[in-house]
Amino acid sequence: MADRKSDFALPTLDDLFSTQEERDEARLEKIRDIPLDLIDDFPDHPFHVRDDEDMVQLVESIKTNGVLTPAVLRQKEDGRYEIVSGHRRKRACELAGLTTLRSEIKDLTRDEAVVYMVESNFQRTTILPSEKAFAYKMRLEAMKRQAGRPQQENGAPVGHHSKSRDILAEESGESREQIRRYIRLTNLVPELLELVDEGRIKMRPAVELSYLDEDSQRDVVEQIDINDCTPSHDQTIRMRKMFESGKLTAEAVEAIMSEEKPNQRERIVLRGDRVRSLIPKNVQLKDTEDYVCKALEHYAKYLRHRSERDSR
Numbered sequence: 001m002a003d004r005k006s007d008f009a010l011p012t013l014d015d016l017f018s019t020q021e022e023r024d025e026a027r028l029e030k031i032r033d034i035p036l037d038l039i040d041d042f043p044d045h046p047f048h049v050r051d052d053e054d055m056v057q058l059v060e061s062i063k064t065n066g067v068l069t070p071a072v073l074r075q076k077e078d079g080r081y082e083i084v085s086g087h088r089r090k091r092a093c094e095l096a097g098l099t100t101l102r103s104e105i106k107d108l109t110r111d112e113a114v115v116y117m118v119e120s121n122f123q124r125t126t127i128l129p130s131e132k133a134f135a136y137k138m139r140l141e142a143m144k145r146q147a148g149r150p151q152q153e154n155g156a157p158v159g160h161h162s163k164s165r166d167i168l169a170e171e172s173g174e175s176r177e178q179i180r181r182y183i184r185l186t187n188l189v190p191e192l193l194e195l196v197d198e199g200r201i202k203m204r205p206a207v208e209l210s211y212l213d214e215d216s217q218r219d220v221v222e223q224i225d226i227n228d229c230t231p232s233h234d235q236t237i238r239m240r241k242m243f244e245s246g247k248l249t250a251e252a253v254e255a256i257m258s259e260e261k262p263n264q265r266e267r268i269v270l271r272g273d274r275v276r277s278l279i280p281k282n283v284q285l286k287d288t289e290d291y292v293c294k295a296l297e298h299y300a301k302y303l304r305h306r307s308e309r310d311s312r
Contacts, residue, residue: 033100035174039073039090042113046134047121058310060248067093067102070286072116074108081105082286084113085120122172128197129206133185138169140183184210191221194206201230212243219250223257231257 026195049055062066071086083090084106093101108116118139121127127135143204169176181203185193187210195201201209209231222238224230231239236255242248283291 027274030105032103032105034073034103034105035100036090036098037091038262039083039101039103039291040076041087042117043085044134044138045087045117046138047087047124047131048128049087049230051091051095055088055092055095058088059095062089062092062096062098070102070104072120073103073105073133074113075105083115084108084117084156094099111142115137129182129185129203130193130197133193136172136179137183137186140179142162160241187211189214189217189221192217195224195230201202202233205231205233205236208233208240211240212248214241216248220257223253227257229257235259 014205055301067089069089071089072084072191073081073086074084076082081103086101086103090101106116119133121131121135134272147164165176165179169179174182184207184211188196192201192206196203212220216239220231237246239253239256242252261311279288279291
């Protein structure tokens with residue numbers, strides 16, 4: 001992934017004419033233990049906080065060593081605080097029975113906070129497609145506001161938007177087109193977005209479905225439940241074309257989703273190491289299927305003969 005630079009982290013005059021020791025001391029003055037009940041989550045925070053195995057390890061680490069890396073907060077006008085970075089640390093402190101969170105207080109505008117929040121969370125090792133989708137959307141909108149660029153009524157940027165997306169692509173290490181696809185996912189109903197996170201619906205068919213309205217998307221969800229399968233890319237393309245021409249009814253969705261796809265046909269998966277240990281070494285890999293079928297035919301005959309013998 002390409003290196004990313006925050007566009008609000010330019011050095012100040014104090015930074016240029018002060019020593020590193022002075023800067024470290026100034027930073028330490030902003031690090032305090034803030035009561036958990038005074039800390040609010042970031043509005044529309046796109047990254048999930050899960051009580052998983054990693055959380056268990058973080059709780060144990062905090063119980064033993066405390067919070068090693070301070071969370072980053074910004075103070076709100078009402079005197080309360082808002083997490084910019086550190087939602088998992090806050091949750092871990094709650095689970096560990098602590099009442100405060102070691103935090104660094106930063107003076108950030110709303111858009112600067114969005115940028116910082118997205119950038120810090122993108123350091124995670126695992127990020128779900130839905131998390132990337134809403135994070136990219138928030139990040140791009142913050143960039144537009146910072147640059148004072150206009151938007152269309154549907155929220156799509158105009159004017160110099162192409163430059164903003166180029167900058168975001170360079171910072172994130174993903175192509176402009178891939179970022180566009182991720183942002184399209186924010187138009188999916190929660191049930192479909194969850195299937196994308198689970199890997200059951202791939203990116204391209206998910207993007208096609210994002211152009212359907214909510215009613216049509218819920219028709220798709222219903223057919224996924226009934227047929228126990230997800231639509232192929234080709235099927236989603238056809239559904240989108242029918243929707244755009246005003247012909248995508250619930251019956252049309254049902255007809256398309258009822259089609260048999262190659263990946264729906266019953267498959268039997270055999271563990272290669274286990275099967276190979278039962279096959280003579282002189283049987284080549286290309287002949288394995290014939291050998292297994294003949295062995296099964298032979299075993300089926302044996303079972304049939306035994307059943308006939310036992311019934312006499």
